[in-house]
Amino acid sequence: MAPVTRWSASPVAEDAPRTGGPGPRAAAVLVFMSSAAVLVVEIVALRLLAPYLGLTLETSTMVIGVALTAIALGSWMGGRIADQVDPRRLLGPSLGLSGAVVALTPAVLRTTAEWAAPLLLLIASLTILVPGALLSAVTPIVTKLRLTSLAETGTVVGRLSGVGTLGAIVGTVLTGFVLVSRLPVSGILIGLGILLVAGSALVEWRRRGWSGTPALTLVVVAGGLATTVAPGACDTETRYHCAQVVTDPDRDGGRTLVLDGLRHSYVDLDDPTYLKFTYVRALAAVTDAAFPEGEALTAYHLGGGGLTFPRHLAATRPGTRSLVSEIDSGVVRITRDQLGLAPGAGIDIRTEDGRLGLRRLDTGSRDLVVGDAFGGVSVPWHLTTVEAMTDVRRVLDEDGLYAANLIDHGELAFARAEAATLTEVFEHVALVGPRTDGGNMLLLASDRPVDLRAAQEALDARGTDWTITTGDALISWIAGARPLTDDHAPVDQLLEPYSPQNSR
Structure with a gap:
């Protein structure tokens, strides 16, 4: 942090430019750090809410909307109050109070989600709005202090605006590329809270000394301690998920991989042929009907999770080679360290986006492509479109099969749209699903007919x-549902509400 220039309270005429404010470097540091902190809070809030609200477009939109509201409110109120009160009295409290709220956020959100779920949206909004507004108020306050002459208004306002924007960029990039991959989200927010309270203490000490700093420090410490006992903490925080591995009390080798509160994979460490989830049994059934028993396959998997089905193929079809594209390196690490994936099992994993992984595959190189990638209960939209399915068809050989797992409820608008999408690309499409509407289901697509009688018998x-x-x-x-394209794929909007405990 650049050195903070000492300033003192100097009486000024009511209509005269204020003097005695922070120097240029101190002003730039204050604006830079406060703007960066707003974006850190915004991005980390998405991570905190994902286990309870899902990592959906709606959740992201809500968080971004509240953050922008906080920036607008803080900028307006900060400027207005700075015109009515000596702005030097506002800087320390703005930083200190925001730091205290930020440090308490993990414990407050997780506790609310577990014990008072109906209040979660309100509490989440406040934990973004309050610190965001207080931090956004710093820029107009500092601007007011730096305006020593009306002749340099444009220069001061432009410089500080640019510094604030740069801070927001750095906060975004630092959080997305560095902090989230190395620190738990609770650690990020508690650390940020400590920095903000320390900045508040420094500002107030430079001005006159402030007795409120010890109290705010205690709040930050309390936030850290509360986080350790708050419900809903993760075993592991990956780049994209709050991850837990849960032991099955009924099977010694049974393990369930839970991501953001949803059961994603069940693995039996002792018996890879044991398939607990219904959709995986259905996937095994249609694969057995489509290909001769025991025949080795060349398979590609969009999404990995605990690698339940690649393990099953390796055990039941010796010589099968499975290539998996899994975007979350943390999930891959958990699978290897806690779910017993041994090297040389015929399973190769690439940490990459599935759409990019598809592009790397040779034409006609796969017997089977399995779509099992999820963000919450939603298939990532760019893996659902005509363009993506055209690439899937390209990598399949002439007798190849595409099998996609998806989740939908209610009127099944997304499932119908995805079926319409597949009929645009493949000669033969089938829906395999439960007799009651809702939950997991499979869509099958191929350019050769699948033996439906054999598939039903296997199911x-x-x-x-x-x-x-x-x-x-x-x-x-399908009833006239529109195919999804790269230009228009409103997957999140098509999905019906769901109960997390009933999915997967």
Whole structure:
């Protein structure tokens, strides 16, 4: 941090420019740090809320909207109050109070989510709005102090505005590329709270000494201690998820990978052929119907999780080679360290986005492509479009099969749109799903017909109670749903509300 220039309280005429404020470097540091802090809070808030609200477009929109409201409110109120009160009295409290709120945020949000869920949106909004507004008020306050002459108004305002924007950029990049990958979100916010309270103490000490600093320090310490006992903490925080591995009390080797509160994978460390989740049993059934028993396959998996199905293929079809694109390196690490993935199991993992992974595959190089990538309960939109499915068709050989797991409820608007999308690309499409509407389901697509009778027998044999819909019945079910494209794929908006405990 650049040195902070000492300043003193100097009486000024009411209509005269103020003097005795922070020097140019001190002013730049204050504006830079406060603007960066606003963006850190915004990005980390998304991480904190994902286990409870899902990592959806709606959640992101809400957080961004509240953050922008805080910036607008803080800028307006900060400037207005600075015209009515000596602005030198405002800097320390703005930094200190925002630091205290930021440090308490992890404990407050997690406790609210577990014990008072209906209040979560309100409390989440306040934990973004209050520190965001206080920190955004710093720029107009500092600007007021730096305006020693009306002749340099444009220069001062432009310089500090630019510094604030640069701070916001640095806060965004630092959080997204460095902090989140190395620190838990609670640690980021508590650390930020400490920095803000320390900045408040320094500002007030430079001015006149402030007795409120010890009290705010105690609040920050309390926030850190509360975070250690607050409910909902993660075993591991990855780049994208709050992750936990839960032991199955009924099976010694059973492990469930839970990401953001949702069950994503079940793995039996002792028996990779054991498939607990219904959709994975259905996936195994349709694969067995589509390819000769025991035949080795060349498979590609969009999304990895605990790698339940790649393990199953390796165990039941010796010689199978599976390539997996998993975007979250933390999930890959958990799978290797806690879910018993041994090297040389015929499974290769690339930490990459699935759409980019598709582009790297040779034409006609895969017998089977499995779509099982999720952000919450939503398939990432760019893996659902006609353009993405065209790439899937390209990498499949002439007898290849694409099987996609998805989740939908209610009117199944997303499922119908995705089925319409597949009919634009493949000759044969089928829906495999439960007899009751809602939950997990599979969409199958190929350029050769699948033996539906064999597939249904395999589904029944695995106890899925799922049925197959294809042909005219599928077209009728799609009922005019629009195919999804890179230009228009409103996946999050098409999905119906869900109950996390019932999904997967």
